[in-house]
Amino acid sequence: MLILLQNLEPRQEFENNIIFEELDEVNEIIFFVKGTVDIGFEINHKKHYVLRLCKNIAVGAYNMSMGRRTKFIYLAKTYCSGY
Numbered sequence: 001m002l003i004l005l006q007n008l009e010p011r012q013e014f015e016n017n018i019i020f021e022e023l024d025e026v027n028e029i030i031f032f033v034k035g036t037v038d039i040g041f042e043i044n045h046k047k048h049y050v051l052r053l054c055k056n057i058a059v060g061a062y063n064m065s066m067g068r069r070t071k072f073i074y075l076a077k078t079y080c081s082g083y
Contacts, residue, residue, distance in 0.1 A: 008083035013076035019059060020074040026063035032056070035080025039072050047073060057082075 011030055013019055020026060022042055037057050040049030057080075063070050 011082055013080040015076060015079055017076045018073060019076055020070045020072075022071065022073055023069050025069055026060040029061050029064050030057075030059040030082060032059065032080045032082035034082070036077040037080060038075045038077045040075070041072055049073070049075060052077065 008031070011032075013032075013035070019030070019037070032055070034055060035057075036055075037053045037059060038049040039051040039053065040047055042048070059074055060070075062068070
């Protein structure tokens with residue numbers, strides 16, 4: 001476990017930047033320590049964000065472990081930093 005934690009790379013996303021779009025293939029798990037992430041969907045080319053996660057967020061864990069494409073849009077609402 002220690003080897004895994006030592007190999008994490010710093011990651012940052014700026015405000016209003018889309019992390020993952022609908023039906024994107026997820027190749028990484030992102031652990032955000034600071035910031036806010038909105039999760040939503042798109043209907044008729046309009047994006048609706050219905051869930052907001054704050055600090056200590058894991059993005060992409062389910063998709064990586066199950067080998068599935070994402071069904072939702074992940075948006076960095078504020079500046080996010082993590083690994």
